[in-house]
Amino acid sequence: xxxxxxxxxxxxxxxxxxxxxxxxxxxxxxxxxxxxxxxxxxxxxxxxxxxxxxxxxxxxxxxxxxxxxxxxxxxxxxxxxxxxxxxxxxxxxxxxxxxxxxxxxxxxxxxxxxxxxxxxxxxxxxxxxxxxxxxxxxxxxxxxxxxxxxxxxxxxxxxxxxxxxxxxxxxxx
Numbered sequence: 001x002x003x004x005x006x007x008x009x010x011x012x013x014x015x016x017x018x019x020x021x022x023x024x025x026x027x028x029x030x031x032x033x034x035x036x037x038x039x040x041x042x043x044x045x046x047x048x049x050x051x052x053x054x055x056x057x058x059x060x061x062x063x064x065x066x067x068x069x070x071x072x073x074x075x076x077x078x079x080x081x082x083x084x085x086x087x088x089x090x091x092x093x094x095x096x097x098x099x100x101x102x103x104x105x106x107x108x109x110x111x112x113x114x115x116x117x118x119x120x121x122x123x124x125x126x127x128x129x130x131x132x133x134x135x136x137x138x139x140x141x142x143x144x145x146x147x148x149x150x151x152x153x154x155x156x157x158x159x160x161x162x163x164x165x166x167x168x169x170x171x172x173x
Contacts, residue, residue, distance in 0.1 A: 006070035007108055013065055014061040028071065032078045041083035043088050087112040121171040129164035132157055 008028070012020035029077060034051040046167065056077050122130060131150060135141045143161065147154040 003071060004067055006074075007066055009055070010061050010064045010070045010073070011049060011066065012060060014064060014163050021054070024057075025054060028074060031071075032074060034077055035078045036082050039079050041086045045082075045085050045089070049078060049082045052081050057083065110158070121168050123166050124171050128152075129160055129167070132161050133164050133168070136161060 006024065008019045009024040009027075013024065019032075032053060033046055033050050034044040036053070037043050040046055040049065053074070057074055062075070096104045115153070122133070125133060132146055135149065136143070141149070143154055143157050146152075146161075147157045150157065152160070
């Protein structure tokens with residue numbers, strides 16, 4: 001990997017040269033993919049991080065200072081995106097740890113609830129709560145998947161889900 005060639009390609013990308021971006025990608029994709037994997041806790045995000053990295057390289061190429069090593073500049077971009085993904089993934093996984101079944105089935109409710117009792121209890125939920133409970137419990141979707149389907153942010157999904165479970169628990173007691 002030629003450092004001077006990378007500098008030249010980044011400069012050309014800054015002038016909207018798409019062929020330069022393609023060449024830079026071909027020359028550096030393997031190394032930057034390894035950087036992403038090295039810094040990620042969840043390795044399956046490596047391709048996403050790499051894609052986002054090249055997008056950021058493209059957008060920031062006009063700001064690139066030639067005095068610096070171009071590869072190191074790209075390395076830092078990909079590393080920082082990977083670290084951001086780790087933070088995001090950690091927050092999502094903490095939210096997912098919430099145990100919904102234990103919450104509904106507290107000892108005072110008992111071990112058996114009939115389907116009819118559940119149907120009646122579900123009527124107290126508004127449309128948004130019903131949709132979130134249905135997707136989470138009956139379709140076994142994660143909170144992240146529900147957020148994507150419903151177009152709500154994940155925090156809103158979590159709070160609505162928690163409030164809906166509390167409503168159901170009170171009705172079923």
